[in-house]
Amino acid sequence: MCGIAGIFHADPERRVDPETLVAMAAIQYHRGPDGFGYRVQQDRGVGFSHARLSIIDLDENRGRQPFVMPDNSIMTAVNGELYDYKRIRADLTLRGVQFRTKSDSEMVMHLYRRVGLEDAIPHFRGEFAISLYDREHDRLVLIRDRFGVKPLYFTEANGAFVFGSELKVLFAHPDVPRRFSDTGLFHQLMQTIVPGTTAFEGVHQVKPGHMVIVERAHGKLKVRQEKYWDMDFPLAAERPEHDDTDEEYWIEGVREHLMEAVQLRLEADVPVACYLSGGIDSCITLGLAAASQQSPVKAFTIGFDDVAYDETAIAREMAESVGADQDIMTLQADHLYDNLVETLWHTERSIYNTLGVAKLLMSRHVNEAGYKVVVTGEGSDELFAGYPAFRRDMFLHGLDTLPPAERASWEQLLAESNKLFSGAMLAENELDDPALTRLVGFTPSCLQPWLAAADHVPGLLAPGRRAALAGYAPGAAIAGALDAEMLEGRHPLDKAQYVWIKTMLEGQILTWGGDRVDMANSMEARPPFLDHHLAEFAAQLPPSMRIKGRTEKYVLREAMKGLLPRVLYEREKFAFMAPPAHTDPKKWAAMKALADQYLSTEAIEAAGLLDPEGVARLFELHEAEDTPVATQVQLDAVINHMISVQVLHEHFVAADIPRMARRKAEALGWRP
Incomplete structure (x- = not known):
């Protein structure tokens, strides 16, 4: 489990700066404090770096990545764990392959050389982000695990393809621009992002179960993303x-x-x-x-x-x-908000609930x-369909033949259960999004609370960004990123689970609630x-x-x-969440203290993301005596999003990330 980074130039004769590669590793030191490594092939304009967390093969020198074949034909840097590797290593050893380490990651390049890309991938079992350079075919390959447990980002800047385990790794490269996109900002404020996107202009994610293949042609980069696996429910x-x-x-x-x-x-x-x-x-x-x-x-x-x-x-x-x-x-x-700013440095996206903060504090406790x-x-x-949204979709769309008595029992269950999460995990009122309904057959319940929250977003945006997004339909953008073939002809419960896996699981649970x-x-x-x-x-x-x-x-x-x-x-599903801010006076006060700092008129105008009048109106709505509790829960989330985007601007746009990364490398003593 580590952090990876790399640069691939459109011009193979263009030199890769080793100091930049080391800085890209240093800025993600938290992912791999046990050592670092880098490799460059200057005659090919390509270089990788790696920050190591030693879990398998603890020898600092022997397990150092990136790995390179003795003839320089293949170079790899791997983040994550590949299970069942002992069996695969034994099989490859019997076929004459010589391993230099005990690491599970080393098998990637050997398996790739022996059986090729398509036949190697089915053997990669686990949570991983893989980078591989094939010198013979002069191509770079990025591979992300099937559900997106491990992150992997990429962008193009000034004739270079730049990738890394975190956004800050890309931003450590001096040529990579750091600015919010209009649509990225919109989705940060409504929580649910478009699969494969980020908050920042020109920066993308390798989608779960996909690989990105980068090749050079006539001084330009050719980038394509291909799916190798999906959650394929039967028709x-x-x-x-x-x-x-x-x-x-x-x-x-x-x-x-x-x-x-x-x-x-x-x-x-x-x-x-x-x-x-x-x-x-x-x-x-x-x-x-x-x-x-x-x-x-x-x-x-x-x-x-x-x-x-x-x-x-x-x-x-x-x-x-x-x-x-x-x-x-x-x-x-109230202690959770004390650590929100630090948490956002790591999540690199907005969060609606301080569960992410709680998880960060817990991981620190585990480490200590x-x-x-x-x-x-x-x-x-x-x-296994555990969320209340699945139960609602099953009842509304998958149980058409229920007898009246049983249907009444279901209606009572839906009304009584999970009241705690109305406005967050469940929408306060049923919502229909035309684009999603056309694609899925109904608007999945898991997206409805965030589509409802999206109604508040235009009024929160700075006037110029609001004008640029006039008529924008977030549900249509999400629908456009989903694979229609994997939804067509499936049972309604299968559809609901598939949409959740592609949106809520990868974009939230495995991101700011996980890795x-x-x-x-x-x-x-x-x-x-x-x-x-x-x-x-x-x-x-x-x-x-x-x-x-x-x-x-x-x-x-x-x-x-x-x-x-x-x-x-016998217990019903109870989603693991931190208490919303409005439920506790101390927590509300802690949140308001952050809002005073990051949502002041001066801070808002300096960032150029939000409209101070719109922000003030939203707080007025939250605090109005006739605002329903479920609406307050939803607005709690929107307030967290507003604070989040302001903090993200401070972290990644206003700050000098390349300089910060180089200073981090110097402090660690990591040098080319």
Whole structure:
């Protein structure tokens, strides 16, 4: 688990500056504090650098990246973990390949050379961002894991293709411009971004399950992005009519695939701990980890001082049931805003809830306790339909034949459950977006609260940006980035899950709720539920095995029934979130203090992003006595977004990132 960076010039005779490469590694020191490396091929105008977090093969010199073939034909820099690598290494060794390290990452270039790009990728199992330069074909290849657990960004600037694990890595290159795009700003203020985009002009993400191939032709760069994997649900017409009758087949399949995924993610040359909340997903992960090793598992839990959001009691019961060594860190609501500015330096995008801050503080706590690796529960709700939005879509669009009595039961359930998240995870009122409805057949419930929040955005924008975005339809932009072929002919529940995976999972849960705040403190999080072997099996599950009657994640509960305490087995989904600001006077005061600093008229006018009058009107609406609670929850999110974009401007536009990166390299003693 590390940070990668690189430069690929359109002109192969143009020199790559080693100091810039080292600075690009240094600015992401938090991702890899255990050492750095860089390689250049000056006769080809290409160079890579790498900041290393040593987890497998701890030898500082032997595991140093980038890796280069002895004949210079292939160069690689890899971030992440590739599981099942021992079997692949053994097979390649039997075929005459000589490895120089014990690292899982070294196998990438050997496998690529032996079988080629397309045949190598299916063997890459895990969470990864891979960069590879093929000298023979004079091409650069970037590959991102199937769900986007690991980040990977790229841009073109002044005849150079620049890439890295974080936006600040690209901005450390002196030729890369740093400015908000109009549409990027719009989506930062409404939370849901267009897949593949960022807040900044000309800066893109490698999409999950995609590779970017860069070649040179006549002094210019040719860049194309190709999909190699997707969450491919079967066509509704192809599902067997009675494929939900053999429950034991599905239960046993989930059990087998998940056990293997967890056991693979316990492989490391350092101790592996667990994140543990009160939800069944992290409890399952802990339970399987505890069953797979003899020594007690270390379990880290976040507690909140708001009883409506605190899950420590249930987490403690699970830890005791498997003999785990539990460490509980309780956070004060108002303390979260004290760390928001630092958190945004790492998330590099706006956040609607201070959960990201809580996760950053937890990863720091884990790091200080001496751990570099944890296994987590992310991805379970995506595979097994655990979120309230899925239940709503299942009821509204996937249960047309329900008898009246059962339909009434569902309506009562939807009205009663998850009231805590109305305005955030669920829209206050049903919303229909024409473009998404045309594409999906309905507007997925997961996007509705953020599309509702988008109604506030035009009034918040600076006049020039508002004019440039006149008539802009954010739902149409999101719909345009989704693959229509993967939605056509699928069951409504499959469609809802697919849209969530492409938007909320990659753009939020795995970003500001995952990698970015974990790696801020050099801590690697491994999500076994996002193992693609398990995911491919889960895609085949009948809808009724995911949501059965009033029970969400039915097949997972049954598969893990013997592992879970009864209170967890029977518990409804409770999304892990930090308390909204308006729920606590101290937290509201802390948020207002930040707003006074970053949303003052002077600060707003200096950044040129927002309209001070629009900002003032939104606060007035939030504080009006007749504003419904659900609307306040939504406006809490918008206020967080407004503060966020102002902080992001300070971090990445106003600051001199190239100079900052070079100073960081000097302070670390990292030199070419």
